[in-house]
Amino acid sequence: MTLLALAAAGVEAVAETTTDAVLIEATILLGVATLFVMVFRRLGLGAVLGYLLAGALVGPHGLGLVGGGESKLAFAEIGIAFLLFLVGLELHPRRLWELRRAIFGLGLAQVVVTGLILTGLILVTLGFSWQAALALGLPLALSSTAQVLPGLKSSGRINSPFGEKAFSILLFQDLAIVPMITIVAALSRAPANPDAPPGWQTAFFTVWAIVVLVLVGRFIVNPLLRIVGRYGERELFVVVGLLVVLASAAFMHSLHLSTALGAFIAGVMLADSPYRHEIEADVEPFRLVLLGLFFLAVGMVLDIQAVLARPLLVAALAAGLVVTKLAVLTILVRLFGKPWKIALGLGLLLSQGGEFGFLLFTQATQAQLIAPEAASLFSAVVTLSMVSTPFLMLFARNLEFAPESDGSEYDDPENAPRGSAIVVGYGRFGQIVAQMLTAVDCSVTLIDKKPSQIEVSGRFDTKVYYGDGLKVDVLRRADAEEARLIIFCTDDRSVDAGVLAPIVKAFPDAKILTRVFDRRQLMAIDGAGVDGAVRETFESSIALGMMALKQIDVSDQEIADVELALRHLDTERLNAQISEGDLSAGMDHRFVPGGGRQAASILERLRERRQAAKLAREEAEREEAAGS
Known part of the structure; x- marks a missing residue:
């Protein structure tokens, strides 16, 4: 056998061995992840915690069934790019401009104030040099985009005032990665890299790259989508969606910039495209898979030995990180004029460390600002803080720290002009009912208890008053004694005869109509004495x-x-x-x-x-x- 044939056989054997290893590792990862996610979903703790612990269990620092956590983490960061792309699809450029104060005001304040406070605490308590403390403190100010945004999207709160504040902070944190890398490079003790661009050049590249992505989105991608739309082939939308995300991420990565930021800009440029919904539906499954892989990889790189060697220190640092970020962000949001419930809700939501901390710790290690052991220690701290997030949010829900306003800045129903009809709940259902009443010149008083809905309605010049219209005293303030109609259009499935009967008794001269979810709720309101009820999907079906x-x-x-x-x-x-x-x-x-x-x-x-x-x-x- 010739030398060339032997080499070819060796390459083939290596390729076959590599393929077998990849298949076995993928099977183990997906199997364990499925089990853990199902268990943690069942316990109400969320899928993220399941992925993290599954990765820690099978990773090189756990049972050692799967290796290469760092390489998988680098690949899985594409999932964050997909996530930011989908978020960008929901934000028109005009809406993004409206959020500029929250992004560059609250976002900037959170990163700077939190980063400097954490730097000071590390400097005082752990004895690091000020350069090392800064290289550790600034990354700890970042929160987990991959952990927070999916929850906001799935709950439909990404476009609410609360969700917009959280998103604005997270977006600025992503922008802050570039100056943080620049700071680490400026403090570096490693021999200078002649090929590394200076900080001003990195900033210039960032602005230049954003302009390029905007132009490509407007003059290339949108026309391409119109061509694809003429064919009506679903797989072409999948290909174009993946192409846009991966190309924008690759472009930013080639300039040593944030891939997630590039994907986000690409999404914003397609937000007003008529094919936005098709792209979103096609890209979403890839986002789910890659984000799951990301959290698996985060769990795999967690150095369990570093945690076991100093468990109390790791736990204390993680607790200190969460408490510090919670306190700082709550105070900052209050200083920006928001109610304490929104402030505390944002503090709880963003109190964890972020996935980009792993990247910046690696940069600091390469710059010889911190030792590899310190990078492992603080990576464990970040991971442990991310593990705490589902518990903190569960704690917040149990204490009813709803991330909504207390309504103090919205008009009370007692200030409403007297109307012939009162419509409680101004969502998609109540809007149609109110329009029909208005069409016959029936004066309508609108009441809703969701500040986000009140603010959205205000943008369309519709006045909605704040209050829980299922309470008799709120209806009295709206002068329900004089109303001819009281119509409940809320989607609250807990409304039953016990809720409606006191209202029927308190306002005998008004006709009471209500929306119900299904026949179960219709049975539940039996005996309340309402004059009519409609199941929300019966007529449309x-x-x-x-x-x-x-x-x-x-x-x-x-x-x-x-x-x-x-x-x-x-x-x-x-x-x-x-x-x-x-x-x-x-x-x-x-x-x-x-x-x-x-x-x-x-x-x-x-x-x-x-x-x-x-x-x-x-x-x-x-x-x-x-x-x-």
Whole structure:
């Protein structure tokens, strides 16, 4: 066998071995992660904690089943880029400009004040030099974008006033990575790298790169999406979505800048694209997978031996980090004029260390500002603080520290002009109801207890008053005694007869109407004495069903019969369920495959009645014709 053949065989064997190792490691990681995430989801502690502990267990510092945590962490940071891209898709440039005060005011204050306080504490308590303390304190001021933003997105609070404040701080933290790297490079004790650009050049590159991404998004990506949209091929949207995220991240990485920032700018440039929703739906699965891999990698690089060697020190440092960031951010948000609930909520949400701390600790080690042991120690501190976040948020919810305003800066219903109708809950449901009342010149007083909804409505010149409209005293302040209608359009599924009955009794001259979620809630309000209730999806589902029948060429008369029969059957079934207190009652009052005795009988009677009416009309027409 020739030397070339031997070399080829060796390369093939190495490739096969590498492939086997990758498959085995992937199987172990995904298997353990699935188990841990399911358990922690079940306990209500969130998926992030499950990923972290799964990575720590199977990683090189745990059972040693999987290695290469650092390389996986570098790859998994693409998940953060995907996350920032999706966030950017939801922020129009105009909205981003409106947040400039929060980004460069509150965000800047949080990073500078927190970083300097943490630097001082490290300098005083741990005996590091001021250069090392600064290289450790500034990164600790950063919070976990990958941990916070998914929670805000999934709860729908990313565009609320609270979510916007959190996002603004996180965005500035991402911007602050560049000057932090510059500071570390300026303090470096390592031999100078002649190829490294100076700090001013890095800042120039950042601005230049943002301008390039804006131009590419407007003049290349948007036209490309219009071309793809003409083909209507779903896989092309997937390809273009991945191309945009990865290309923007790669471009920023080639300039030694934040890949997440590049992806975010690309998302903002596509925020007003008509294909935004298709791209978002296509990229989302990749974001979920890569973020899970990121947290697995964070757990893998956690040096468990460093924790076990000095467990009390690590725990004390992690607790000190959380408490310091919580206190500083709460005070800063209060100084920026926000209520204490929002301030405390933001403090709890952003009290952990951030994933970019690992990157900056590595930079500080390479600059010979800190020893590798110190980098491991503070990496463990950051990880432990990230582990604490689900518990802190659970604690906040238990104490009812809702991240909303106390309503003190919003108008009370007693200041509202007297209206003929009071609509409680001005979401998507209440808006339609209010528009219909306004169309007939019925004066309407709008009440909502969500400050975010009040602020959004204000942007559209709609006045909504703050208060819990399910309380009698709030309705009295809105002069409900003089109202003809009180309509509850909230999505609160806990509303039952116990909540509505006192309102019905307090305002006997008003007609009380309410929205309910489903037939269970309709049964729950039975006996309250309301004048009417509508299940929130019942009418829309009937409308869609009628549209479906029309598409398969069912006659209009037959569609009308089916609708009338369905409404009658549903009313009969609901009455049976209420009288027996059992959801399984009235099961034969349904259209089911193969018939359904009651359903078939009613539909047959309707058909016979229609046929009889048709014959009567024909007979009357014949008699009229004969008489003439």
